[in-house]
Amino acid sequence: VIEIENQELGKLPPIVRDYLFNIDYLEEYTEKVWLNIESIVNIADKEGYSYGDELFNWGRRRKLNIVNQIDKVVNILSSDISSRAAYCLLGSPMDSGSKNAPCLVYLQFFIRHGKLNVFYVFRSHDILRAFIPKLYAITKITKLVRDKLEEKLNTKIELGKITGVSVSAHIYERDLDVAYEIKNWYENTTLSTDYRFIEDKSNIYFLISTEGDN
Numbered sequence: 001v002i003e004i005e006n007q008e009l010g011k012l013p014p015i016v017r018d019y020l021f022n023i024d025y026l027e028e029y030t031e032k033v034w035l036n037i038e039s040i041v042n043i044a045d046k047e048g049y050s051y052g053d054e055l056f057n058w059g060r061r062r063k064l065n066i067v068n069q070i071d072k073v074v075n076i077l078s079s080d081i082s083s084r085a086a087y088c089l090l091g092s093p094m095d096s097g098s099k100n101a102p103c104l105v106y107l108q109f110f111i112r113h114g115k116l117n118v119f120y121v122f123r124s125h126d127i128l129r130a131f132i133p134k135l136y137a138i139t140k141i142t143k144l145v146r147d148k149l150e151e152k153l154n155t156k157i158e159l160g161k162i163t164g165v166s167v168s169a170h171i172y173e174r175d176l177d178v179a180y181e182i183k184n185w186y187e188n189t190t191l192s193t194d195y196r197f198i199e200d201k202s203n204i205y206f207l208i209s210t211e212g213d214n
Contacts, residue, residue, distance in 0.1 A: 002135075004162040012132075015185040019178050020129060030137040035144075048100030051137065054090040055107075062092065073109050073145055078152040081111050104134060109145055115160030116149065118142045125166035128175050128182075138162065 012023060021029075032039045033050050040052030044061055053060065058067040069088040076086040087108035095101035106121040120138060125131065139162065146157050171179050 002162070002164050002166075013182075013185070015182050015189075016132070019181060021133065026133055026136045029133050030140050034137045034141060048098075049091070049095075049102050051090065051102065051104060051134075054102060055088055055141065058089075062094070070141070070145060070148075074148040074152060077109065077111060077145075077149055081153075084110060086110060103130070107138070107141070109142070111149075111157065112160065114156075115158045116142060116146045117160035118162050120162070120164035122164070122166040123168065125169045126172065127166065127169040128171045128179055131169075135162070138164075 012021075033043060034040065034052040034055070036052070037056065040050040041057065041060070043050040044053035044057075049061065055069050058069050060066050073086040073088060076083050087106065090102040090105050090107070101123070103122050103124045103126075104120060105123050106119075108119045110117050110119075118138065118141075122134075125134075139159075142159065142162070146159060150157050
């Protein structure tokens with residue numbers, strides 16, 4: 001479970017930049033997989049889905065009526081600012097059991113005390129290589145929803161909390177060496193407190209177990 005008090009993410013630690021990705025990568029990933037209409041369609045057609053295609057073109061790859069779920073969320077909240085029904089579903093019952101099912105399956109947006117909050121659910125989550133990129137993308141999507149709402153309602157809306165659940169958070173065996181490098185860096189460097197990608201007030205809870213012989 002993760003809860004972030006606001007949606008302004010901080011600096012990437014150097015160890016993460018060295019072993020995983022930098023801000024330029026996060027921007028490119030978000031644009032390519034979540035936002036750029038041409039790109040999200042191409043990726044979905046090639047790989048079975050893309051998060052952007054699920055959010056902006058739900059139904060397209062299933063040959064059903066296309067739903068822009070982001071616009072729908074904006075319309076719901078602009079009509080009823082206290083609505084609890086402004087949510088997006090990624091995937092469908094037909095995807096259950098498929099190796100190409102989206103890992104992120106649910107996003108819900110709600111406004112409380114003038115702040116736009118978002119709740120997400122991952123059915124499966126590569127917590128080392130996918131946690132930060134997808135969190136970064138979710139903040140961008142939330143800001144897009146906020147901007148559209150502000151334009152529609154002609155009022156200021158602040159960004160609130162991100163709260164989410166990763167039902168099966170995991171690190172692949174092939175990435176264990178990188179995970180240990182990052183862990184050791186945080187334990188041994190005096191700079192670690194200066195590089196918190198998620199602010200100090202956040203709450204992150206992990207129930208960690210290992211599978212197999214090791």
